[in-house]
Amino acid sequence: MDRSGAGPAADPLGRSRRRLSVAVVHLPAILAAEAGGQKRFDVGARTVGEALRELPVRNLVLDEAGQLRRLVNVYVDGVDVRGRGLLEVPLRDDSEVRIIGAVAGG
Amino acid sequence: MGVLLPVGTRKGLFLLRSDDDRENWDVEGPLLPGWGVYHAIVDPRDGVLYAASNNPVYGATVHRSSDLGQNWERAEEIGLPEESELKLLAAWHVEPGQDSELWLGADPGLLFRSDDGGVTWTVNRALLEHPTRERWQPGAGGMCTHSIQLLDDAMYVAISAAGSFRSDDGGDSWTPINRNVAAEFMPDPYPEVGQCVHKLLVHPQRPERLWQQNHCGVYRSDDRGDTWERLDGNGLPSGFGFGLALDPADPDVAYVIPEESQERHYTSDGRLGVYRTSDGGASWELAASGLPDRAWAAVLREGFAFDGTGLYFGTQGGSVWASPQGGGEWIEAARDLPPILSVEAAAA
Numbered sequence: 017m018d019r020s021g022a023g024p025a026a027d028p029l030g031r032s033r034r035r036l037s038v039a040v041v042h043l044p045a046i047l048a049a050e051a052g053g054q055k056r057f058d059v060g061a062r063t064v065g066e067a068l069r070e071l072p073v074r075n076l077v078l079d080e081a082g083q084l085r086r087l088v089n090v091y092v093d094g095v096d097v098r099g100r101g102l103l104e105v106p107l108r109d110d111s112e113v114r115i116i117g118a119v120a121g122g
Numbered sequence: 123m124g125v126l127l128p129v130g131t132r133k134g135l136f137l138l139r140s141d142d143d144r145e146n147w148d149v150e151g152p153l154l155p156g157w158g159v160y161h162a163i164v165d166p167r168d169g170v171l172y173a174a175s176n177n178p179v180y181g182a183t184v185h186r187s188s189d190l191g192q193n194w195e196r197a198e199e200i201g202l203p204e205e206s207e208l209k210l211l212a213a214w215h216v217e218p219g220q221d222s223e224l225w226l227g228a229d230p231g232l233l234f235r236s237d238d239g240g241v242t243w244t245v246n247r248a249l250l251e252h253p254t255r256e257r258w259q260p261g262a263g264g265m266c267t268h269s270i271q272l273l274d275d276a277m278y279v280a281i282s283a284a285g286s287f288r289s290d291d292g293g294d295s296w297t298p299i300n301r302n303v304a305a306e307f308m309p310d311p312y313p314e315v316g317q318c319v320h321k322l323l324v325h326p327q328r329p330e331r332l333w334q335q336n337h338c339g340v341y342r343s344d345d346r347g348d349t350w351e352r353l354d355g356n357g358l359p360s361g362f363g364f365g366l367a368l369d370p371a372d373p374d375v376a377y378v379i380p381e382e383s384q385e386r387h388y389t390s391d392g393r394l395g396v397y398r399t400s401d402g403g404a405s406w407e408l409a410a411s412g413l414p415d416r417a418w419a420a421v422l423r424e425g426f427a428f429d430g431t432g433l434y435f436g437t438q439g440g441s442v443w444a445s446p447q448g449g450g451e452w453i454e455a456a457r458d459l460p461p462i463l464s465v466e467a468a469a470a
Contacts, residue, residue, distance in 0.1 A: 046156040046180065050196055076180040080202055080209060087179040117179035 036060035039067050039111040047073045047115065064090060065103030067113055077115060087118035123469050125429060126190075128171060129436055129456075130159030130464035135173055137191060138456055139470060144432045144446035147455040153191040161424045164190075164468035165218045172240060174213035174226065182213040184226060186240045200226070200234060200243040206250065208232070215424065216240075217270035227267030231258055231281045233293070246293050249279065254298060254315040258284035261318050261337070268423055269322035273329050276346065280322035285315045286334065288347050299347030304338040307384075321366040321423045328373040333403075335366040335378055335423075342376075342403050353403030359390035365426030365435055369448065374402045377409070377433060377449065379421045388418035396433070398449050412452035413443065424464035436462030 041057045048055040051072045061067035068077050068084070079085050083103075090097050091114040097105045107113070127138040134152030157175040164171050173185040184197040200210055208230055215227040219235075226234040226243055232250060234243035249267075258265060261282035269280035277289040279296070285303070287296040298315045305317045318337035325331040332343040334350070339361035341350040354361030360380040369375035377398050380390045389395055394417040398409040420438040427434045433445040440459035445452045 046177065049156075073180075075198065076177075076183070076196075079181065085179065085181060 036062060037107045037109045037111060039107045039109075039113055041067055041071060041113045041115065043071075043073065043115055044117055046117070047076060050076060061107055063103060063107060064092060064097060064105045064113065067107060068103070068115075089116045089118060090114070091116060125432060126164065126468045126470035127427070127434055127442065127455075128162035128164060128173075128464075128466050128468070129442060129459065129462055130162045130173065130424070131436075131440070131460040131462050132158045133460035135159045135162050135191065136456070136459055138442060140444070140455070144444055145453060147442075147444070149456050149459075150191070152460075154185060154194065157185070159463060160213060161215045161464040161466070163216055163218070163466045165224075166468070167218060167222075170239070172216040172224070174216050174228075176212050182210050182228065184213055184216060184240050184243070195241075197236075197243060198241050200228070202232075202245055203247075203250075206245075208250075212264055212266065214266045214268050215270055217272060220272050220274065225270050225272070227270050227279065227281075229264040229266045230260065231255065231265045231267055231284055233267055233270070233279055235293070248289070248293060248295050249287070252287075252296055254284075257313070257315050259316065263423075269319070271322065271324040271332075273324065276329070278322060278324060278332070278347065280319040280334065282320065283316055283318035283337070285317035286319050286322050286332075286347055299343075300350075301348065302350045302352070303334075303336060303341060304352070306338045320364045321426075323366055323368050325368055325373040326370050331373050333366060333368060333376050335363050337362065337384060340366075340378055340403065351403075353399070356404060357399075357406035357408075358397055359395070363421075364423040365421045367426045367428040367433060367435075369428060370430045372400070375400050376403065377426070377428070378406075379426065379435065381420065387420050389420070393417055394419045394437075394443075396435070396445075396449065396452075409445075409449040410452070411450065412445075422463055424466075425462055427465045427467045429467035429469070432467070434465050434467055436465045438462060 059067045059070040124141045129136040134155045136151030139148045160174045162173040171187045176182045185194045212229040217225040224236040233246040236243045267281045271278040280286045285300040300317045303317045320335045322334045334341045340353045343350045363380045365379045367377040393415045394413040395410045397406045399406045425436045436442045438461045442456040444455040
């Protein structure tokens with residue numbers, strides 16, 4: 017058998033085939049309870065949006081349209097990522113993603 | 123037979139248990155801490171516990187437990203069509219269906235059906251696209267579908283503030299049933315829709331008889347909601363209130379807990395008063411022995427239940443009151459819970 021092509025095939029469009037980063041996502045207590053008690057998830061994801069969609073609590077963090085719920089805040093490596101493009105914010109290996117609910121209510 | 127009360131609160135779910143005497147109560151909880159449980163119910167078909175749960179940050183969902191709260195699963199999908207511009211704002215009421223299905227009432231004015239035990243929910247298109255929807259408006263509690271009544275040949279829903287609706291074709295179409303029901307806050311006080319019904323119940327032994335506690339009075343219908351008779355006065359201190367309970371054995375008996383007025387959401391006359399009619403609403407009498415006679419309490423629309431033996435209600439001050447003989451002496455079954463949103467009763 018010819019094994020000369022065992023490595024990744026070249027992308028015919030010349031795009032880089034960047035592998036998924038493995039980020040760590042930390043959940044607040046109420047979401048951890050909804051995830052069987054697990055507070056931390058290692059997820060393979062290129063972006064914040066991909067990381068959130070990997071979670072078993074994705075439908076509590078994202079709304080029906082796939083957008084981040086209005087009172088959910090996301091920190092990447094200690095920085096509060098906000099605004100229109102936050103789900104596209106890139107992750108690197110070992111990025112630390114924290115989901116934090118807005119302080120609200122009584 | 124003992125009784126189990128699922129008590130939904132603003133800060134989680136509590137389970138109250140008593141044996142046959144309904145005088146000594148155990149309190150378990152909070153379950154689902156962090157969730158506002160607008161309504162919880164034990165499905166009499168299989169004993170599964172359902173909760174309509176809401177969180178200001180993480181949204182609305184339905185939880186289910188097959189072991190009375192030890193382990194929970196959550197709905198995977200409560201779907202709205204992509205073309206709909208509506209968003210699910212709150213889950214309000216879970217109602218076990220006639221066959222294997224479940225129904226969910228939600229804000230804004232939505233009804234969902236599940237055929238897989240509450241894992242996925244499909245919106246009722248006829249109510250979503252109802253031709254009168256643009257005339258509906260949210261009340262202070264949102265535009266909540268809070269009452270769902272299911273019969274062999276009819277379904278009823280009630281929405282604040284859209285009014286009451288009946289379907290004679292399994293939910294394919296909905297007819298407004300608000301004739302003679304006042305909406306005194308509207309320019310036309312008797313519109314086709316827009317009434318602020320607070321709770322709607324159908325009598326299980328006389329299915330053509332409906333009762334409603336409305337923003338603007340207490341009403342009874344004997345013709346499936348086609349026409350309504352206003353019943354306040356004749357002993358009731360106020361027509362305003364939220365909770366309503368029926369005696370499943372006697373269609374002429376109903377209970378309400380009047381509040382002072384729409385501007386004053388606390389119990390009438392500075393006391394915690396349950397009122398009972400035994401003549402179809404022609405007259406009402408106070409049934410408050412054991413309840414505090416200096417109190418400014420509030421009981422919400424899901425906060426009143428009757429299991430055929432005992433009456434139960436919960437207050438926003440966190441007390442659960444039980445009347446083991448159905449309107450006789452009242453005892454405080456629990457106190458100092460978080461603000462109570464719902465009380466149901468199940469055999470245990």
